[in-house]
Amino acid sequence: MKEDIIPFGDSALIVRFKGKNLESIKRAKKTVELLIREKIKGIIDFIPAIHSLTIVFDPLVVSFEDLKKRIEKLLLVDTHVKLPPPRTFKIPVVYGGRFGPDLKFVAEFNGITEEEVIKIHSEKTYRVYMLGFIPGFAYLGEVSKRIETPRLKAPRTSVPKGSVGIGGSFTGIYPVSSPGGWRIIGMTYFTPFNPEKIPPVEFDILDKVKFERVSEDEFLSRYRGNIEFIGGSSD
Known part of the structure; x- marks a missing residue:
């Protein structure tokens, strides 16, 4: 071709x-x-x-x-051409509740439980398909068809840094707080973008990414800075 x-x-x-x-x-x-x-x-x-x-x-x-x-x-x-072997990232995620307000919708939309969504989302190894939208945002593909979920009809004006979402057949991490329309199912303290580092973006095309569930206590002990939640509340 x-x-x-x-x-x-x-x-x-x-x-x-x-x-x-x-x-x-x-x-x-x-x-x-x-x-x-x-x-x-x-x-x-x-x-x-x-x-x-x-x-x-x-x-x-x-x-x-x-x-x-x-x-x-x-x-x-x-x-x-022989490409270098991809790197593997293990990303800690606290799912649901105030950290993932759309988890319930994703479960109901697909006719499964919230626990099943978490299991399906975290058991697969994703690949970085491309970077875009905002600095450091990686389109990770592809989620299981069992949890594919359409984006919001009207994007939110602010999605907190570290939010983990699903948009159609992709999943991804919001590297900074920004507008966005993906369904937010969790949050991570991993930072994929740091303008003070060289290179500033952690991910590269074809890297492997796997999400690992962590408790709220572990998340809170590792998160740096003020935590923002959808709706404007914070701790």
Whole structure:
């Protein structure tokens, strides 16, 4: 299957990959690895997504047509690229109650109990499909169909930092307090984004993530700073 390479404005292009989610993500990451090795002048940034790779470039240094030809050649050999082994993160989560106000809805929507939602959510190892929305937010896929739940029709104006949510077939952690429409089922003290660190984002594409249930007491003993809850209350 030949990939589509199309212009995206005058200083970027998009490579569209065909195939299943994980396969497409691996090809996007392999393409980035090859482009870095090639050291092509004029490339400014890479933005991988589930079925695409956006490449930002300086059109005064390299043209769209020249860059497209270089990428087409690299795509013929990307299957030979060996990616580094993914890292595994174990994320502690306190589920339900004031920490996960949507747990009850997720259970009722799927016709199961809250305990079953927790078990299903925490027994699977997820992969980082892409980063986006806000700095450090990883789209983790894919949740079991038994707990897939649509997003809120009207997003909340503020979702607390550390909130763990489900949005459709994905789950994720809010790295900072922000607006959001995912169904919040728990909270973690793990921090996926720290602007004072290099790199500031903990996750990388294809990393593995597994959630582990912890008690409220353990969570409170490890959380740093004031805890915000949906609705504006805090401890």
